[in-house]
Amino acid sequence: MAGAKYFLETFGCQMNILDSQLVEGQLRARGMTPVGNYRDADVILFNTCSVRQHAEDKVFSRLGQIKGFKQSRPATIVGVIGCMAERVKQNLFVRAPHLNLICGPGELSQLPTLLDQVWERREQVAALAGSQARRARVPRHAREDDRLEALDLSRSPDVGGSVLQSYLRVQRGCDKFCTYCVVPFVRGPERSRPPDNIVAEARRLVGFGCREITLLGQTVNSYVYEEDGRAVRFAKLLERVHEVAGIDRIRFVTSYPADWEEDIFRVMRDYPRIMPYLHIPAQSGSDRVLKAMRRNYTAGSYLKLMDTARKYVPDIALAGDFIVGFCGETEEDFQRTVDLVRRVQYEGLFIFKYSPRPGTKADRIGDDDVPHDVKTLRNNELLAIQSEISHRRKQVLIGREVEILVEGPSKAARKAQGETSSQQRTRGKHSPTFSSRSGPQIRPTTDTGKPTIQLVGRTPGDLMAVFDAPPDHIGAVVKVYVESASAQTLFGRVTKIVSPARSAEGIAAH
Numbered sequence: 277m278a279g280a281k282y283f284l285e286t287f288g289c290q291m292n293i294l295d296s297q298l299v300e301g302q303l304r305a306r307g308m309t310p311v312g313n314y315r316d317a318d319v320i321l322f323n324t325c326s327v328r329q330h331a332e333d334k335v336f337s338r339l340g341q342i343k344g345f346k347q348s349r350p351a352t353i354v355g356v357i358g359c360m361a362e363r364v365k366q367n368l369f370v371r372a373p374h375l376n377l378i379c380g381p382g383e384l385s386q387l388p389t390l391l392d393q394v395w396e397r398r399e400q401v402a403a404l405a406g407s408q409a410r411r412a413r414v415p416r417h418a419r420e421d422d423r424l425e426a427l428d429l430s431r432s433p434d435v436g437g438s439v440l441q442s443y444l445r446v447q448r449g450c451d452k453f454c455t456y457c458v459v460p461f462v463r464g465p466e467r468s469r470p471p472d473n474i475v476a477e478a479r480r481l482v483g484f485g486c487r488e489i490t491l492l493g494q495t496v497n498s499y500v501y502e503e504d505g506r507a508v509r510f511a512k513l514l515e516r517v518h519e520v521a522g523i524d525r526i527r528f529v530t531s532y533p534a535d536w537e538e539d540i541f542r543v544m545r546d547y548p549r550i551m552p553y554l555h556i557p558a559q560s561g562s563d564r565v566l567k568a569m570r571r572n573y574t575a576g577s578y579l580k581l582m583d584t585a586r587k588y589v590p591d592i593a594l595a596g597d598f599i600v601g602f603c604g605e606t607e608e609d610f611q612r613t614v615d616l617v618r619r620v621q622y623e624g625l626f627i628f629k630y631s632p633r634p635g636t637k638a639d640r641i642g643d644d645d646v647p648h649d650v651k652t653l654r655n656n657e658l659l660a661i662q663s664e665i666s667h668r669r670k671q672v673l674i675g676r677e678v679e680i681l682v683e684g685p686s687k688a689a690r691k692a693q694g695e696t697s698s699q700q701r702t703r704g705k706h707s708p709t710f711s712s713r714s715g716p717q718i719r720p721t722t723d724t725g726k727p728t729i730q731l732v733g734r735t736p737g738d739l740m741a742v743f744d745a746p747p748d749h750i751g752a753v754v755k756v757y758v759e760s761a762s763a764q765t766l767f768g769r770v771t772k773i774v775s776p777a778r779s780a781e782g783i784a785a786h
């Protein structure tokens with residue numbers, strides 16, 4: 277399909293963003309080129325998420341939107357890849373007969389072959405792990421993992437997003453089976469990647485110009501790999517990645533409280549390039565609900581863990597996920613969640629209304645009995661509480677200097693430069709999504725006499741900062757003096773360049 281144009285839209289989590297980058301690498305290696313509008317594309321792909329019904333509804337709505345276009349240009353290939361393909365399976369063809377291809381997240385290495393098949397034979401094709409994914413674990417996954425390893429290791433520079441901050445998968449799948457969650461069904465069993473491959477990938481990323489790596493796993497801290505008869509656990513893996521020269525920042529998401537080992541805090545404390553940031557979902561503050569969710573910890577043990585986190589890493593930024601309106605959640609249960617949120621004092625929260633997922637235990641035996649408007653009320657109450665906490669915690673930073681890795685122009689500056697919204701969409705979760713004070717794109721000058729634009733970057737604790745600086749600061753690590761703050765964003769000015777953006781020669785020298 278050399279020369280064909282593709283449009284790829286990504287929904288969902290960081291894992292999907294990484295999968296999309298790898299898919300793009302494959303397509304580009306075969307001579308295909310990306311376009312920002314599906315109407316210009318020969319191949320339209322949606323990389324999808326199944327974690328909540330709303331995410332799936334959005335994809336059905338997209339499929340509806342492109343139906344007329346597909347009818348007017350029947351040769352266009354339309355594909356649904358990722359979690360929703362694995363969950364809904366061939367029923368997707370029933371609901372959207374204009375769909376040509378479905379491919380689950382564990383089969384993405386086959387995508388180019390599937391596209392060729394559709395192109396040549398004009399038939400609907402599917403590549404899914406199906407129920408085998410869990411049944412025949414060892415033999416099947418030994419083969420599948422080889423293919424997926426090759427895919428992860430095939431990364432090319434700057435595909436589908438900035439390489440400055442890159443994701444690196446350390447683990448696939450999940451074995452926890454929290455009762456509400458569809459992930460173990462669509463991404464298969466938990467498998468940790470070989471540490472040598474992870475380190476090799478980190479080195480390659482540095483070679484491409486990466487300065488910040490986020491290690492990805494559904495329960496990243498549960499990482500364990502048998503090597504020469506000894507278990508390499510997550511703390512050890514962090515040490516090994518920390519040894520890779522050229523990485524300035526290491527993060528990891530998402531952590532699972534029940535599998536936490538204190539050794540990881542020790543490594544976070546002792547290794548300066550591991551950022552003081554921990555995304556560790558609690559999901560609820562009620563022990564009754566936590567039990568029904570099968571999370572394997574109590575609110576008390578979670579709180580104790582957060583206290584230990586602060587003991588080891590006093591400036592740690594904590595982020596969490598909460599589900600409101602889970603089956604049987606009473607007002608009393610919800611107030612326990614409010615108590616927990618107030619106690620922990622997170623930097624930021626992700627709050628979700630419970631959405632029953634077919635096939636999960638909660639959907640089979642639970643009753644989605646919290647009315648939608650009650651879920652909305654609880655969601656809003658929690659948001660308001662967190663917003664106040666976030667605002668207050670950011671005020672403390674006013675008048676202080678923070679260290680920032682400069683990511684690029686702010687959303688407002690990009691808009692002024694004429695970037696389309698679909699280009700912005702493919703930037704993914706780590707992209708700046710705040711609404712900032714807009715202004716002229718190029719501002720007068722700094723002390724250096726250089727014109728400036730509005731730039732964004734993040735603190736070690738992952739807080740977003742906005743400031744005016746010359747474009748050559750992009751990719752640098754700088755100190756920013758914080759002048760003001762909203763609940764979402766810090767505003768300030770650059771006081772010092774800690775480490776300039778690396779030139780290609782600088783990268784090669786590493």
Ligand code: 5AD
Nearest residue numbers: 456457557597598599628629630631
């Ligand atoms: N309904 C609502 N939220 C969910 N999550 C996972 N499954 C569901 C569901 N069925 C949330 C959890 C998880 C985050 C990625 O999504 O909070 O941590």
Ligand code: SF4
Nearest residue numbers: 450452453454457459
């Ligand atoms: Fe889903 Fe629980 Fe696994 Fe997280 S740990 S992916 S919430 S099953």
